Amino acid sequence: MLNIRRLSLDEAKILIDGATKKSQEMNIPMCIAVTDESGNLVTFDRMDGAKITSISIAIDKAFTAAGARNGTHVYNQLCQPGQPTFGIHITNGGHFCVIGGGLPITVDGHIVGGIGVSAGTAIQDQEVAEAAVEYFMGQTGYEASA
Amino acid sequence: MLNIRRLSLDEAKILIDGATKKSQEMNIPMCIAVTDESGNLVTFDRMDGAKITSISIAIDKAFTAAGARNGTHVYNQLCQPGQPTFGIHITNGGHFCVIGGGLPITVDGHIVGGIGVSAGTAIQDQEVAEAAVEYFMGQTGYEASA
Amino acid sequence: MLNIRRLSLDEAKILIDGATKKSQEMNIPMCIAVTDESGNLVTFDRMDGAKITSISIAIDKAFTAAGARNGTHVYNQLCQPGQPTFGIHITNGGHFCVIGGGLPITVDGHIVGGIGVSAGTAIQDQEVAEAAVEYFMGQTGYEASA
Amino acid sequence: MLNIRRLSLDEAKILIDGATKKSQEMNIPMCIAVTDESGNLVTFDRMDGAKITSISIAIDKAFTAAGARNGTHVYNQLCQPGQPTFGIHITNGGHFCVIGGGLPITVDGHIVGGIGVSAGTAIQDQEVAEAAVEYFMGQTGYEASA
Structure with a gap:
C-alpha cells in the first residue's frame, strides 16, 4: 500500500490567500486554483x-x-517547435497547460498539490504563484525538501 | 445598456460558508461551487x-x-421520459445538470449567481444548497424579491 | 496535511489476477481496469x-x-427515470458509468482504489469484480473494515 | 478475407516487462501502454x-x-512548423501524439501492435520503448523483418 500526503482544504486556502495578497499588490485580479497531488480540484477563487x-x-x-510535477513554464520551453517534447501542449484532452503560472507544491520532497494562477501575463502569473508558495511555506512552517 | 447585478467573491464565499456549516452538521463532506449570473465559476471548495x-x-x-434560472431539481422532473423537456440533461455539452442541489441566487428579483452542491444524495445536496441560501440572506440582509 | 492510502501497482495486479481467474472460469474474456483512490488508471488488461x-x-x-465510492450497480438504480439522481450517468464528461461491474476497493475503512470489469452482462461483470475483490483480500490479508 | 496478426495479451505483457526493467535501471517510474495493430488498448501499467x-x-x-505505423518521434520532426505535415498533432481528436516514446511492434514485416512510454523526457521515453522491443524480440524469438 502506498502512503500519499495531500494538501487539506485549509492548507489549500493558505495558497489562495498568498496568491490573493500578491495579486492585490500587483493590482491584477486573478483566477487562482489549487489541486491535490492527483490533479483534482480542491479550491478555486x-x-x-x-x-x-x-x-x-x-x-x-x-x-x-x-x-x-513541474512548473508549467518548464514545459513552455520544452514544447517549442524543434524540441522533442513539441506537442505535449495538446495532450490530456487539451488540459496540459504550458503557460507559466502553475507550480507543484512540494513538502518534505513530496508533491502534495499544485497551484495555478491566470489573468496577467505568464510572467506575472508565475510571480503570483511563486509568492503563494513562499507565503504557504512561511505560514505552515513546511519545508520543500525532506 | 444593461446593468447587471452579480455576486462579488466575498458574497460568494458567504454561500460557501453557509453550505459548509450545513454539511458539517450533516457530517457529509461536500463539493460546493458558486457561479455568477452568467454561469461562470466564482469560487469552489x-x-x-x-x-x-x-x-x-x-x-x-x-x-x-x-x-x-431554476433549481436543478425542477429539471429533474421536467426532463423525465415522456415529458416535453426530456433530453435537456444532455444539452450544453453535458453540463446541464438535472440532479437536485443547484439553486439560483436571487436578490431583489434578480438572479445574481448560482450555487451547486454535490456528494450526498440529491435530497441532501439540495438541503445544503437551501441552507446556504438562507445563511447568505441572513448574513447579507438581502431580500430575494424586489 | 491529509494522509492517503493508495493501491500499489503490485496490489492492483492482484485484482487483475483475481478478475482474470474468474473470467476464465466463466469463459468470458473481459476488459479489467484498476484505478487508484483518485480515479487515475493504475493497470489494465x-x-x-x-x-x-x-x-x-x-x-x-x-x-x-x-x-x-460506491459500486456502479448502485447508481444504476439511483439514476432511473423518476429517481432524484436521474441524470448522473451523463456527468463527468460522460465518464460516470452506472452499469454494474465497478467496485471500490476498501481497506481498513478507506477507499484505496477501484476496479472495473466489462464485456459480459452487467451481472456477470459485477460477479467478476466481486470475485476479484475477494481474491485480493485473501491474497493480501487486508480487511475491508477498520 | 484479410488475416491479421495481432499481439496476444501474454505477448503484450512481455513488452511491459521489458519497459519496466529498463525504467527501473534508469530509476524513472513510467506509464507504459501496449495497443494492438488496430490501436486499441491491450494492457497498461x-x-x-x-x-x-x-x-x-x-x-x-x-x-x-x-x-x-511509425515511431512517434518521426512525427515530432515531420509536423514542425513549415513542414507539410504540420498540424497532424491535433488530429484524431487530439490523440495523435508526436512526442518520442511510441513505437510500432513489427513481426515478420507486419505491424502487430504499438508500445507507448511516458514520464521521462522524450529521449528517455523512446529509449525505454526501444529496450522493450528488443526485450520482446529476445524473449519471443520473433524477427522484425519477413
Whole structure:
C-alpha cells in the first residue's frame, strides 16, 4: 500500500490567500486554483474582475503542475517547435497547460498539490504563484525538501 | 445598456460558508461551487474527503441553476421520459445538470449567481444548497424579491 | 496535511489476477481496469478476444467506483427515470458509468482504489469484480473494515 | 478475407516487462501502454510514482505508433512548423501524439501492435520503448523483418 500526503482544504486556502495578497499588490485580479497531488480540484477563487477565460486556464495550470510535477513554464520551453517534447501542449484532452503560472507544491520532497494562477501575463502569473508558495511555506512552517 | 447585478467573491464565499456549516452538521463532506449570473465559476471548495466525481457535478449544478434560472431539481422532473423537456440533461455539452442541489441566487428579483452542491444524495445536496441560501440572506440582509 | 492510502501497482495486479481467474472460469474474456483512490488508471488488461467497446467502459467503471465510492450497480438504480439522481450517468464528461461491474476497493475503512470489469452482462461483470475483490483480500490479508 | 496478426495479451505483457526493467535501471517510474495493430488498448501499467499526466500520453503514443505505423518521434520532426505535415498533432481528436516514446511492434514485416512510454523526457521515453522491443524480440524469438 502506498502512503500519499495531500494538501487539506485549509492548507489549500493558505495558497489562495498568498496568491490573493500578491495579486492585490500587483493590482491584477486573478483566477487562482489549487489541486491535490492527483490533479483534482480542491479550491478555486476568481477575484472580482478577473478574466473569465482564465478560469479554466488556472485550473489546468494547477492540474498540470501537480500531475506532471513541474512548473508549467518548464514545459513552455520544452514544447517549442524543434524540441522533442513539441506537442505535449495538446495532450490530456487539451488540459496540459504550458503557460507559466502553475507550480507543484512540494513538502518534505513530496508533491502534495499544485497551484495555478491566470489573468496577467505568464510572467506575472508565475510571480503570483511563486509568492503563494513562499507565503504557504512561511505560514505552515513546511519545508520543500525532506 | 444593461446593468447587471452579480455576486462579488466575498458574497460568494458567504454561500460557501453557509453550505459548509450545513454539511458539517450533516457530517457529509461536500463539493460546493458558486457561479455568477452568467454561469461562470466564482469560487469552489472541496471539503476534505468529498467525492472527486462531485467536483464537476457541483460546478455543473451551479452553472445550470444560474443559467437556466431554476433549481436543478425542477429539471429533474421536467426532463423525465415522456415529458416535453426530456433530453435537456444532455444539452450544453453535458453540463446541464438535472440532479437536485443547484439553486439560483436571487436578490431583489434578480438572479445574481448560482450555487451547486454535490456528494450526498440529491435530497441532501439540495438541503445544503437551501441552507446556504438562507445563511447568505441572513448574513447579507438581502431580500430575494424586489 | 491529509494522509492517503493508495493501491500499489503490485496490489492492483492482484485484482487483475483475481478478475482474470474468474473470467476464465466463466469463459468470458473481459476488459479489467484498476484505478487508484483518485480515479487515475493504475493497470489494465484486455483478455484475448474481449470486446473493444469494453475498454473504456471498464476504465470508466473503475473511475466511478473509486471516485463516487460506491459500486456502479448502485447508481444504476439511483439514476432511473423518476429517481432524484436521474441524470448522473451523463456527468463527468460522460465518464460516470452506472452499469454494474465497478467496485471500490476498501481497506481498513478507506477507499484505496477501484476496479472495473466489462464485456459480459452487467451481472456477470459485477460477479467478476466481486470475485476479484475477494481474491485480493485473501491474497493480501487486508480487511475491508477498520 | 484479410488475416491479421495481432499481439496476444501474454505477448503484450512481455513488452511491459521489458519497459519496466529498463525504467527501473534508469530509476524513472513510467506509464507504459501496449495497443494492438488496430490501436486499441491491450494492457497498461503505471509504475508506482509515475506522473498522472503520462497516463493518457502513453496510451496515445501506443495508439499513434500502431495506427500511423511509425515511431512517434518521426512525427515530432515531420509536423514542425513549415513542414507539410504540420498540424497532424491535433488530429484524431487530439490523440495523435508526436512526442518520442511510441513505437510500432513489427513481426515478420507486419505491424502487430504499438508500445507507448511516458514520464521521462522524450529521449528517455523512446529509449525505454526501444529496450522493450528488443526485450520482446529476445524473449519471443520473433524477427522484425519477413
